Amino acid sequence: MGHAHTTSARSVEDHAVRIDEMITRVWSARPPETVPLTDALGRVTHADIEALIDVPNFRNSQMDGYAVDAESVADVPVTLPVTGVLAAGDAGDERHRSGTARKIMTGAPVPEGADAVIPVEDTEVDGDGVRILGSRRSGEYVREQGSDIAAGSVVVPAGTTLGPRHLGALTAVGRSDVTVRPRLRVAVIATGAELVEAGSALGPGQLYDSNGLTLASSVVADGAVVTFRGRSTDTADEFSAMLSEAAENADVIITSGGVSMGDFEVVRDVLGPRGGTFTHVAMQPGGPQGWTDLDGTPVISFPGNPVSTLVSYLVFARPAIRRLSGLPDAGTTERIADETVRSLPGRRQFLRGRLTETGVVVSSGPGSHLVVSMAAADVLVDVPADTVEVPAGNSVRVWPL
């Protein structure tokens, strides 16, 4: 009697590796995409990106002031005739004559023959001329062409997750689009005859499909794209048709429900005969798990209880999805258990917890239907399979939600 499946169950680690491999393999076969820089925030560069032009593209002034040749201002104070004004945006093709000054604005081209800029604060207007109060060496306050980067040099290396500063730099070097790694396309199908759409009328025995939105928004939060979202009853034909539709535009299909020991397990019933593996992983919640290679599209099947579904996603799918999206791993940390944590033997337990100033407390029991309690938690407390008690004051591993 009882729980015979737990002794032959797969370990969490083995199952996590299997799911990670399936997701990574199908994503790796996708070609890179070229997108406008305006759509590239958070995308990951496919290859090194080189500058198309020198930056700056022309020698220009770093200050508002006067362009001079340094020799003419070696002895100060000295008054020089002013031959004109150069504003940012001017072409600046007139050559500088030694012994003169040209008023110049920040960013304006420094005329050929001039080699320094005297900041306006170090000058005084003197009739039609300018009195230079401080001398400057050759090159001072002049930004040389290519001094930030030369055309052909790498601006952003391959594998960079593009933030605002990278987008600015790519614009500056002449780029208007960028080739990036593909984003994982995920289809989400929630199954269960009892499920109805959010906010609709609720009949006897029915409940709202929360898993669909939980999974879809998790996928989005982790940087991938949801290309299909469906809700299927426990009818094999309906679920089969939905799988086919989902597979058209998705790299990976995630299902919830229909994988355990009941008489009406549509996911297991449909995918088992198509090569699916349905097994029990030594964890709670989230024991019943399945995976299928559906004509090249991985189908990852989680149990349907809301907490089981979310814990399964966090443990098995999130690490790969975040990595492929160029997001940092959500990571786990060690916290001090403020109160004794109790667990069941033989399975790795993921308990809902709340962080405190000093550590963490478990905030609800092991029930896998407590979708509302899950919302009040901010971490999962991870208790190893062989541990039945973590005394207060000892440390436990926690996963961020």
Add this chain to the structure above:
Amino acid sequence: MGHAHTTSARSVEDHAVRIDEMITRVWSARPPETVPLTDALGRVTHADIEALIDVPNFRNSQMDGYAVDAESVADVPVTLPVTGVLAAGDAGDERHRSGTARKIMTGAPVPEGADAVIPVEDTEVDGDGVRILGSRRSGEYVREQGSDIAAGSVVVPAGTTLGPRHLGALTAVGRSDVTVRPRLRVAVIATGAELVEAGSALGPGQLYDSNGLTLASSVVADGAVVTFRGRSTDTADEFSAMLSEAAENADVIITSGGVSMGDFEVVRDVLGPRGGTFTHVAMQPGGPQGWTDLDGTPVISFPGNPVSTLVSYLVFARPAIRRLSGLPDAGTTERIADETVRSLPGRRQFLRGRLTETGVVVSSGPGSHLVVSMAAADVLVDVPADTVEVPAGNSVRVWPL
């Protein structure tokens, strides 16, 4: 001579408080918005959200097994007649008769009169009946109506940044939309006669407008919305018209360029006479700064050199924008300087730096035009105004990019 402005300059802290207050005030006047849950990821709840229904909404089975009354299975093993099957989604309105069992699936309604579920693993088929091998107490494996939450109770408190688990919980309690805090609407206007659009042909004296995209993508990364993006020459009429257009749909306008000491400072020239304040903040880069209350719309004016623009955004705008968006503060941390950090006296310096395994190194000089070098940095190294040298091995404050 020289730098007289630095002695009368505002402190970074004073200017940061002023800008934060302007942004916060205008945002606070905005009404909350009601959005579908499917669009609510990352939004912040305006008020406490209560459950519209009990969850679960009906008493149901936590396991695949047999619904019984506990008295009938007090002494095991015992064989009971099976009176039918209840699947998830069934209405379940037939009353349980003591001394019988009903096959029941996880999530199916437990019939009135039954008070426990025997898991299928603890049973054997016995002819037309079921042999019960393990006894269960009243209530075991039965999820009572409202055991997760009762209608009217708070599911998600006000001020919660909605993650996947909250969206799932709100769906489960009968919600399909949610009232959330408004998102700050930001207009971005880059000014400068020398600026041209990304990827277009570059004439003499021209450069690509990188500030527009840097600012706009920063605003998006920090959770606000860009409602307008413009690029203006140094013509007052053009800039004035663009301000009016931007103000129509924006809470805040951010400008870059046109605020310093030159002859063609369009932002200062247009906004100064309309009540704008243009001043010098004791920092480098980013000294020249401005702010204007433009008929109720705050205009925050940053200098135009790309590094100055981004540093100004990070120091003055990002903290408020992230807070109002419900995102965690980007935060600053202390790191060990791996090499001696040198700085100029009299101004707070923000140097570009790179994190190392042990601490941080400064990765480029103080130049404010080095947009490409900025992309290669991952932090700003913050050196106080009165510090000219931080010896290697001492700690410095760093801001994440």
